[in-house]
Amino acid sequence: xxxxxLKLVVTFHTTADAMAMEKTCKEKNAPGRLIPVPRAISAGxxxxxxxxxxxxxAILSVMGEAGIxxxxxxxxxx
Numbered sequence: 073x074x075x076x077x078l079k080l081v082v083t084f085h086t087t088a089d090a091m092a093m094e095k096t097c098k099e100k101n102a103p104g105r106l107i108p109v110p111r112a113i114s115a116g117x118x119x120x121x122x123x124x125x126x127x128x129x130a131i132l133s134v135m136g137e138a139g140i141x142x143x144x145x146x147x148x149x150x
Contacts, residue, residue, distance in 0.1 A: 076149045076150060077149065077150065078125060078147055078148070078149055079122050079123065079124060079125065079147070079148065079149070079150040080104075080122070080123050080124065080125050080127065080128050080131065080145065080146070080147060081107075081109075081110060081113065081120050081121070081122050081145075081146040081147070081148055081150060082120055082121040082122075082123075082131065082135075082142045082144075082145055082146075083109060083113060083115035083116070083117075083120045083142065083143040083144050083145075083146065084115070084116065084117050084119065084120070084121075084140075084141075084142060084143050085116040085117065085141065085143050086116065086117050087117045087118070087119060089117070089140055089141060089142075090106060090117055090119035090120070090121065091119075092138065092140050093106070093121050093135065093138075093140050094106045094121070096134055096135075096138040096140065097121070097131075097134060100134055102123075102127075102130060102131065102134045103123045103124060103127045103130065103131070104121050104122055104123030104124075104127065104131065105121070105122055105123075106119055106120070106121060106122075107119070107120055107121075107122045107150065108120070110148055110149075110150055112148055112149075113144075113146055113148065115143055115144070116143050122150050125147060128145070
């Protein structure tokens, strides 16, 4: 089991947005991974993108270039 750490969690309105994020990040070698939305967060779809807090600007840049819209950005223990 992984040790829980404070992470950046990006939630999405739709599963399609979450899947587009995963595809785009893999293509651009952006950090992070797709995870189920943590219980502490309420989100439109059941998937979220998780990355280290210090990767916030890189993640936002990738999302902006690809036109991916997030529902919210959270900092939580994952």
